[in-house]
Amino acid sequence: MKTKIGIPKALLYFRYHTLWRTFFERLDCEIVESDDTTKEILSRGVNYAIDEACLSYKVYLGHLESLIGKCDYILIPRIATFKDREIVCTRFQALYDVVCNTFRDRDFKIIDYNVDVYEGHTEQEGFLHMGKVLGKSKKETMEAYIYAKGAMEEEHKALIREQNKKLNTDKIKILLVAHPYNTYDAYVGSPVINYLEELGVSIIYADIVDREKAREVAHKISPTLQWTYNKELVGAIDIYKDKVDGIVLMSSFPCGPDSLVNEMIIRKIKKPLVTLILDVQDGTAGRETRLESFVDIIKLKKEEEYEKIKN
Ligand code: SF4
Structure with missing residues (x-):
């Protein structure tokens, strides 16, 4: 029987799911993903999380809990640094320990990998560790890792x-x-996406960008920004800003990195811009009104510019 690997559909799943799925499937494992987030999954996450945790973390804990008893291992990465002088949000560093502590009375096994390049732990080494846990040879694990990495990169380029x-x-x-x-x-x-599309807007996603280039150009907006994932988003603003009519900054409450970075973006980027902070208790009405007004303002601005060119 194949080893079943559970993957919570939350947090870094949305960046690495192709890497993870392809890697484990190449090693002859079966993937068990949690379902899409529902109110119920979120409520369960809220029960497990401390009040100060961000919405995204609460969602994650709900997903994790939903996988207990459905697989042999649950994948929990610990991501800390990708390079010197860069970090990721501390919640990703703490994820493994938080889960172990929160669900200490529940019976399940974790498969984990650690990326902390500053401390000498590379992603490749982390994947070799997982191959070992699964009883695979170094050769087959490396082959699976290289193949999965390529699949993720090709998908992103597409x-x-x-x-x-x-x-x-x-x-x-x-x-x-x-x-x-x-x-x-x-x-x-x-x-939010559905509503913007209903308003007839074409959405450009900041996370769909040449990530290396985005990290390089982010310094034009902030030379001191240390959070790798925020750095990519900031770099994406520099890359796309002259090709779009406005910017929506969407964050979960309370997000430490985003609250600082969003303030900086508001001050430095001269472009129509609106912020949306998403929380557990949110209804959609207020958010939709803000988006509708924002899109109306952009429409008016575009019409005025068109009239100027015409005359
Ligand atoms: S970056 Fe913000 S939203 Fe993401 S895990 Fe950290 S606190 Fe939560």
Whole structure:
């Protein structure tokens, strides 16, 4: 029987799911993903999380709990640093320990990998560790890792090519700046995306970008920004800002990195911009009114610019 690997559909799932799925499937494992987020999954996460945790973390704990008893291992990465002088949000560093502590009375096994390049732990080493846990040879694990990495990169390049086509449309274009786990979550981000599409807007996603280039150019907006994932989003703003009509900054409450970075973006980027902070108790009415007004203002601005050119 195949070993079943449970993957919570939350947090870094939305960045690495192709890498994870392909890697484990190449090693002859079966993947068990949690379902899309629902009110019920979120409520369960809220019960397990401390009040101060961000919405995205609460969602994650609900997903994790839903997988207990359905698989042999649950995948929990510990991501700390990808390079010197860069970190990721401390919640990703603490994820493994928080889960172990929160669910200490429950019976389940974790498969984990640690990325802390500053301390000498690379992603490759982390994947070799998981292969070992699964009883696979170094050779087959490396082959699976290289193949999965390639699959993830090809998929991302294809998404960038598709998005570049959308930049040529005459529709109003809005750059949605948000962590992928908020953007693509069925309960958190999808209602915002659906509403913007109902308003006739073409959405450009800040996470769909050449990540290396984005990290390089982010220094133009902030030379001291240390959070890797925020750095990519900030770099994406620099790359896309002249090709879009406005920017939506969407964050979960209370997000430490986003609260600082969003303030900086508001001060430095001269572009129509609106912020949306998503929380557990949110209804959609207030948010929709703000988005509708924002899109109306952009429409008016575009019409005025058109009239000026005409005259
Ligand atoms: S970056 Fe913000 S939203 Fe993401 S895990 Fe950290 S606190 Fe939560």
